Amino acid sequence: MEIGSWLISYILxxxxxxxxxxxxxxxxxxxxxxxxxxxxxSGHWNVEQVRFYALILLxxxxxxxxxxxxxxxxxFV
Numbered sequence: 912m913e914i915g916s917w918l919i920s921y922i923l924x925x926x927x928x929x930x931x932x933x934x935x936x937x938x939x940x941x942x943x944x945x946x947x948x949x950x951x952x953s954g955h956w957n958v959e960q961v962r963f964y965a966l967i968l969l970x971x972x973x974x975x976x977x978x979x980x981x982x983x984x985x986x987f988v
Contacts, residue, residue, distance in 0.1 A: 921976050928969040937962045 930936040937958050945961055946954030953961065979985045 917979070921972065924972055925969060928965045928972070931965040932962060932969065937965070 927936075931940060940948065940961055941956065941958055943954060945956055949961070949964065953964065956964070
């Protein structure tokens with residue numbers, strides 16, 4: 912993946928998870944929308960569970976992003 916598209920995909924993903932965490936996106940995402948966007952296992956989650964999932968995923972993606980900056984060979988895997 913080219914560096915530009917890789918960077919844009921991370922930024923868009925991070926903005927989505929930050930919207931879920933900070934700007935009230937969780938209220939919109941709960942229920943059948945969570946089932947469609949997150950996965951089949953999240954259809955019955957409440958607001959706190961969706962917010963926790965978003966936090967964990969944002970942390971994981973950020974760590975993976977930083978690892979790919981340090982080790983450029985990991986970007987193309």
